[in-house]
Amino acid sequence: MKKVLAAAFAGVATLAAPAAQARDDEGKVQVKLLGTYVATDGKITAVNTDLVGLPAGTQTEASDNFVPTLAVEYFVSPNFSIETICCVTQHDVDAVAGLPGAELVSDAKVIPATLTAKYHFDLGGVKPYLGAGATYFWWIDVEPGAATIPLGVTRTTLSDEFGLVLQGGADIAIGDSGLGITVDAKRYFVDTTARWYAGNTLAIETEHKLDPWVLSAGVSYRF
Secondary structure: OOHHHHHHHHHHHHHHHHHHHOOOOOOOOEEEEEEEEEEEEOOOEEEEEOOOOOOOOEEEEEEEEEEEOOOOEEEEOOEEEEEEEEEOOEEEEEEEOOOOOEEEEHHHHHHHHEEEEEEEEOOOOOEEEEEEEEEEEEEEEEEOOOHHHHHHOEEEEEOOOEEEEEEEEEEEOOOOEEEEEEEEEEEEEEEEEEEEEEOOOOEEEEEEEEOOOOEEEEEEOOO
């Protein structure tokens, strides 16, 4: 394992060598096109309303997803930047205990509007960073799961919520043209309240902790 890690760091150093010295004319804007893996769980933390009679110990899990992501970053100073991202991610929510395998939410689409402040450590061509910020999970489409429709459920909603984000990663320059490679990891801390309606009647209301890991890698261009 040590040999593998040493080889990996040597490869990064070789890639970054042409840009070993920070350029004086680096641009203030950086755009990134990323492939992003969203890993969440959707765990129930409270049951507020239950007219159906859910089995004791019912627990849920949200499906993972892989989506393209666009990030735009503005450098206030050489070491400090503000970044926002744009993407839409889709998830199903299934029961994993109590009603194992039952689909409770189908094709829930969310825009995780995110703004982070980042501090960059200048190591020449490789610039690690740490960041923190805020997010707003905006659910734009939520459908009842297949297992809920026979119970009379006609509508399902997930509440929009604010949350916190921690971030870490690195930008790796390729030459001095502004092109680069980036890797990024975010941990979100955000909840939502799920509601299932039968007509106008609230049949089930549960609170969920989402807290997804969001892992990204891709290319960048700074100008």
